[in-house]
Amino acid sequence: MHSAAVVAGLILIGLYTEAQLDSITERRRALHEEWVELDRALALESLANAASWAAERGDAAQAGATFDRLLRELTDLAEYQRRQRGAVAREYEGSELDVLSNVMRSVERLQSLAGSASLEAIRTVHQEIEAAMDDFHGIAEDEMSEAIDGIQATETLLDRLMWIWLGALLLVLGGGAIMFSRYVTRPLGTLRQGAHALRAREFNHRVPVARVDEIGDVAEAFNAMSEELGTLCQSLEDKVAVQAEEIRQSVAELERSMRLATIGTLAAGVAHEINNPLEAIGVRTEGMLRRADRDDLRDGLGLVATEVRRCQEITQRLLTFARKRRGTTGASLTERLDLSLVVRDAVELVRLRAGQRTEIEVRGGDSPVWTLGDPAALRQVLLNLLLNASEATEQGGKVTVTLAVDGPNVRVEVRDTGQGIDSADLPHLFDPFYTTKEGKGTGLGLAVSHGIVLDHGGTITISSAGPGCGAAVNVTLPRAREVNHAD
Structure with missing residues (x-):
């Protein structure tokens, strides 16, 4: 929505600028026309002066030729003014035609006086022509001044428009930077944070998916990858834990088997060495017990026989344990x-x-x-x-x-x-x-x-x-x- 408003504003500024440029072009054309008119007026004024001087000197031939040329130029200029008046209605066009008509009438009068000896009348008409030409110059200069003022005003406006365009350009660039940051840089930063989280083994981290475009697709794929990596890592950790426990149990069992084998060998030796004297003691004790006639002696011998049997049970267990360790039970x-x-x-x-x-x-x-x-x-x-x-x-x-x-x-x-x-x-x-x-x-x-x-x-x-x-x-x-x- 903000982008559409900015674009619409730029279009309006562009249309307004184009209109002002057209206005400057028109004003420059008008200024050129006024300059041409002023130049022709100056030329006419020179011809009028030349004709008056020839009439004052009594040079009828030169005065006549000059008057003819002056009338033709006046006629052409008047026709040009009429065409301009028909094409564009301007404030001073009517005044210029009136002045030219007066000049033409004065020239015709001066031409009629060229053959007479009335010098004073010639000078009077000449002054009228000069006054009329001055009026024409004044009108032309006013028109030129007005055109120049319009051009200057338009140029000032164009300078302002240039600053407006510069501001609009900066606004567009700033808005573009903001839009780029919002739609590209910020999502990429979020994905980068997600990558850092994965590197830290935070597999539960998820990137928010708030858009339906390529970046949103990347975010969804990233989340799916995070979930798969978490599952895979957990599976690997479980397998490693199971294998580590199996290895630990195997090592413990191996150590236990080695320890039991050593103890079994020792137990077999000890049981064998102890069992022989115990057997002798037991046999003698049983014999003495059968021949004893005193109760206290019989009780003592009975206790000895009991403890001997207990020792024999212990040695028998040792032998059994040793045989189990060596796998010789048969x-x-x-x-x-x-x-x-x-x-x-x-x-x-x-x-x-x-x-x-x-x-x-x-x-x-x-x-x-x-x-x-x-x-x-x-x-x-x-x-x-x-x-x-x-x-x-x-x-x-x-x-x-x-x-x-x-x-x-x-x-x-x-x-x-x-x-x-x-x-x-x-x-x-x-x-x-x-x-x-x-x-x-x-x-x-x-x-x-x-x-x-x-x-x-x-x-x-x-x-x-x-x-x-x-x-x-x-x-x-x-x-x-x-x-x-x-x-």
């Missing part, structure tokens, strides 16, 4: 078995031991859940998990065992309502000899269970919300193909 891990039977067998054994102190509930397993592995080894894993859960649960607590099929895997969860586990202990629960039960246990139960599950191609994890919130152990094993009874 058991087949390809035996097809129903895991629900193993779970129920382990639950019944723990129920007998826990009695009424802890409730143990089994969920799932109503139909066979098939997997491959060593039933005795998996039973040992479940016994360890159930005993730990039962011992961690106070009187009246509950242990829930859930057996389910999870896609290509089978899953066993042992959840208790017991004491819970501190977050600082969770990463170390599968380390050998690490225990949260001060003065109880060897810290090998979970380490052995972890090794058995890994040997079966499964995973075992422990989670807890913290002390007093209970804990949950999840064991995942590969699922075996179901039996086809039609075969």
Whole structure:
């Protein structure tokens, strides 16, 4: 709208300027005509003077010729004035014709007096001619002065118009700069800010789209690119995080395996060296216990025998742990078995031991859940998990065992309502000899269970919300193909 107003104003100024230029052209033409008339009037005045002088000298021939020429010139000038009067009505045209008529009459009178001896009459007529020519000169000069004044006024107006044009030009240039800034520079600056935001990884930044043109299309494409880059970057970050976690777990598992292998070798050596003297002590103690006849001696020997058996159990666990680390159990891990039977067998054994102190509930397993592995080894894993859960649960607590099929895997969860586990202990629960039960246990139960599950191609994890919130152990094993009874 502002642009249309500026254009309309410039058109009006242009039309007005053109009209003034036409006026100047007309005034210059009129001035030229007046100059021609004045020049011819001066020539006529010279001829009139020459004719008068010839008449005064009595030179009839020269006076006659001069008068004839003067009359012809006057006639031509009068005819020219009549044509001008017919073409353009001017203020002084009538006066000029009247003056020329008077001059012509005076010349005719002077011509008639040229042959007489009346010098005084000739001079009188000559003075009349001079007076008439002076009037004609005055009129012509007034017309020239008027034309010059008009030209000067028009030139002054044109000077003003020139400044108006200059102002309009500056206005157009300023408006063009503003329009360029509004429609080009500012949107490009907004796009540049968006590019800086993308470089700063601000993928949620959007460029406002307020126009329907090429720049608006660029803004829409920029926003689409920002969204795609944000999605791609988030996807890459997620994949990197997953891979980093997998690498971290692999490195941790490798370090753990190396550590367990070293500990297993040491445990095997220690168990073998300790087991031999323990065996000798146990045999001698049993023999002495059978021959002892004093009660106090029998009690002491019984205590020694009990502690020897306890030490032998510890060394046996060490040997079992070492064999698991070195893969020398000799058991087949390809035996097809129903895991629900193993779970129920382990639950019944723990129920007998826990009695009424802890409730143990089994969920799932109503139909066979098939997997491959060593039933005795998996039973040992479940016994360890159930005993730990039962011992961690106070009187009246509950242990829930859930057996389910999870896609290509089978899953066993042992959840208790017991004491819970501190977050600082969770990463170390599968380390050998690490225990949260001060003065109880060897810290090998979970380490052995972890090794058995890994040997079966499964995973075992422990989670807890913290002390007093209970804990949950999840064991995942590969699922075996179901039996086809039609075969």
